[in-house]
Amino acid sequence: MIIGIVGLGLIGGSLGLDLRSQGHRVLGVSRKPGTCERAIARGIADDASVSPSFLRQAEVVFVCTPLGVMETAVDEIVPYLSADAVLTDVGSLKGWVMQAIAPKWANFVGGHPMAGTAESGIEAAQRELFINCAYVLTPMATTPPEVVQRVEDLARSLQSHVYICSPEEHDRAVAWISHLPVMVSASLISACLSEADKPVLELAKKLASSGFRDTSRVGGGNPELGVMMAKYNQEALLRSLYAYREQLDQAIAQIEQSDWATLDHHLQATQHHRPNFMQ
Amino acid sequence: MIIGIVGLGLIGGSLGLDLRSQGHRVLGVSRKPGTCERAIARGIADDASVSPSFLRQAEVVFVCTPLGVMETAVDEIVPYLSADAVLTDVGSLKGWVMQAIAPKWANFVGGHPMAGTAESGIEAAQRELFINCAYVLTPMATTPPEVVQRVEDLARSLQSHVYICSPEEHDRAVAWISHLPVMVSASLISACLSEADKPVLELAKKLASSGFRDTSRVGGGNPELGVMMAKYNQEALLRSLYAYREQLDQAIAQIEQSDWATLDHHLQATQHHRPNFMQ
Numbered sequence: 001m002i003i004g005i006v007g008l009g010l011i012g013g014s015l016g017l018d019l020r021s022q023g024h025r026v027l028g029v030s031r032k033p034g035t036c037e038r039a040i041a042r043g044i045a046d047d048a049s050v051s052p053s054f055l056r057q058a059e060v061v062f063v064c065t066p067l068g069v070m071e072t073a074v075d076e077i078v079p080y081l082s083a084d085a086v087l088t089d090v091g092s093l094k095g096w097v098m099q100a101i102a103p104k105w106a107n108f109v110g111g112h113p114m115a116g117t118a119e120s121g122i123e124a125a126q127r128e129l130f131i132n133c134a135y136v137l138t139p140m141a142t143t144p145p146e147v148v149q150r151v152e153d154l155a156r157s158l159q160s161h162v163y164i165c166s167p168e169e170h171d172r173a174v175a176w177i178s179h180l181p182v183m184v185s186a187s188l189i190s191a192c193l194s195e196a197d198k199p200v201l202e203l204a205k206k207l208a209s210s211g212f213r214d215t216s217r218v219g220g221g222n223p224e225l226g227v228m229m230a231k232y233n234q235e236a237l238l239r240s241l242y243a244y245r246e247q248l249d250q251a252i253a254q255i256e257q258s259d260w261a262t263l264d265h266h267l268q269a270t271q272h273h274r275p276n277f278m279q
Numbered sequence: 280m281i282i283g284i285v286g287l288g289l290i291g292g293s294l295g296l297d298l299r300s301q302g303h304r305v306l307g308v309s310r311k312p313g314t315c316e317r318a319i320a321r322g323i324a325d326d327a328s329v330s331p332s333f334l335r336q337a338e339v340v341f342v343c344t345p346l347g348v349m350e351t352a353v354d355e356i357v358p359y360l361s362a363d364a365v366l367t368d369v370g371s372l373k374g375w376v377m378q379a380i381a382p383k384w385a386n387f388v389g390g391h392p393m394a395g396t397a398e399s400g401i402e403a404a405q406r407e408l409f410i411n412c413a414y415v416l417t418p419m420a421t422t423p424p425e426v427v428q429r430v431e432d433l434a435r436s437l438q439s440h441v442y443i444c445s446p447e448e449h450d451r452a453v454a455w456i457s458h459l460p461v462m463v464s465a466s467l468i469s470a471c472l473s474e475a476d477k478p479v480l481e482l483a484k485k486l487a488s489s490g491f492r493d494t495s496r497v498g499g500g501n502p503e504l505g506v507m508m509a510k511y512n513q514e515a516l517l518r519s520l521y522a523y524r525e526q527l528d529q530a531i532a533q534i535e536q537s538d539w540a541t542l543d544h545h546l547q548a549t550q551h552h553r554p555n556f557m558q
Contacts, residue, residue: 114486134486165482173482176471181494183530184467189549191523192455192556203444203452207393207413208556214493215460220553223546230534230542241531244470248527251462252520255509263509267502270468274499277471277487 002027003154004058006073008039008048010117011090012064013125016044018158021127027054029077030122038122052077055085060150062111063089067096067232074104081105088151092174093232094138094167102140107147110138110167112174113160118221128159135160138167168236175236177277179229180244183237185219186226188212281306282433283337285352287318287327289396290369291343292404295323297437300406306333308356309401317401331356334364339429341390342368346375346511353383360384367430371453372511373417373446381419386426389417389446391453392439397500407438414439417446447515454515456556458508459523462516464498465505467491 003019005012006029016026020043028045029052030036036048047054055061055077065073070091081087087108091097094110102108115133117124135155139148148164155162165173195201230237254263282298284291285308295305299322307324308331309315315327326333334340334356344352349370360366366387370376373389381387394412396403414434418427427443434441444452474480509516533542 169479172479173486176483177487177491181490185494186549187526188463189553190526193552194522200448200451204455205556207452208456211460211497212456214496215464217493218490220550223543223550226546227539227543243473247466247469260506264502264506267505270465271499271502274468277484
């Protein structure tokens, strides 16, 4: 198959490495000539260009740019696509993508491969990044089934676990397990930093160990990503934050009232149910 | 030196292994005859007994029982201690210990070796558990300096980093970096579980990966420990929880108002400052 990849960062680059190694011909597009050269040198693409004109050969095109430039990128490539080309994206929010991108191309299906590393950019691209990762597809009622099937087959060929759901279900689910944790964790760091008693703050920094390290990890991550989540998933994230604040207030009330039995019951439940999120 | 260890679980047992390997004579006390036998078999103690009477030989005694039985344990051993014996504990809260335990023995100094594993009990005891861990000592103004020195020397011999502070400073610091994270993390799990839309909850469970795993880890831990923290460190924990709720409310307001510049500024700060807690 001839596959186009627009945006050659961590995800686009890793897709290229795996798809080429399966025997597909990969055409890469990047705004930067240097990235195009690196894509060829690293074996990410058979050919790469700053101009999308060669995408007229492509049967499937993955849009792997950041969400902020995705509309522009799609507007630039759509005039070159052959009529039956399948278009998909790898954006981490799907409601916005389905509104902004889907109307631009009938054979479009939204996708979200849930893989990543702490690094980004073409040098971070790696083989087998998607093995055992979730790969969510969010077709609309009007999406032709063979379009979904084509992207699903490619996702399975990467050894990802494919889930098909509505864009709203996707966005609510990732609000819980990905976006809410960032805000919860960042608020932990800023709460600690609000300690006005200097010796206590300095001691806290010295005593912090694995518990603090793990709970604060995603809150100390890339600020740009955090803002992107909030911006493109505002409604679902707020919904999760309100539910979170309610749970936090209940815990505070239990501690204020020395209601240890209820607090114990609550912590028993979280201990019991957490493994269901770890499968 | 002849060293007594009362309570032969993870911490007491690990102390015994290291102190014996340094050539000290270790006398272990446990309520359970089986644990005494295991302590001798595992090389944790030279001698072990359910009766504390042989502690009259001990120069330093570590009380390593859970906080809930510490008062009883100390009441039982104090009649047997020689007048110049040094008494210390390993409890994870120090304000309560200094109120409840310190008045029972003049040569007492509170201690908190901040080491642990996910396991507990004598079988979890291991050599070199305390290497590079923080070991906090919380003497009072009336504590004889040579008493502090003696415990400090032993802590350093375990290759721990010794910090000396007031019980209040200790409890506020651990509220930030140990107890607050548990409540923050547990509330994350219960918030997710509050999702009433079944398919969304099931999808969230399937999509959860490292970010959720890390942020939820301490909230899915031992409920007994969580309740203990809240019970024995109620004031400092509530103080931290109120500050946390304020930070959370600020993040919520920024997202409600689409104030991405301030949210970005906030996440830049958490990214910037987190490494100071990781030294």
